[in-house]
Amino acid sequence: MSNRSGFELRTDLLHMAYTVLNDNRAQVQNSFYARSEKEREGMELPIVDISSEQVIDEAKKLYSFVNEKV
Secondary structure (H helix, E strand, O other): OOOOOHHHHHHHHHHHHHHHHHHHHHHHHHHHHOOOHHHHOOOOOOOOOOOHHHHHHHHHHHHHHHHOOO
16 A cells, blocks of 8 residues: 555646646647658648646546546
């Protein structure tokens, strides 16, 4: 059993949530650059912003999964 405080656990969940969102953003950008220059012609790099609300929502999803009784 861990002796971590609730604050530490919430901080970890927020970090995990941000990492998930940041990885998703990287995938969107990488898929753009995976296209040839000719295919990208006239297209703009998708900008994916990550808001604090998105991080909190994702952390809540992670928490509900961890808290789920099986």
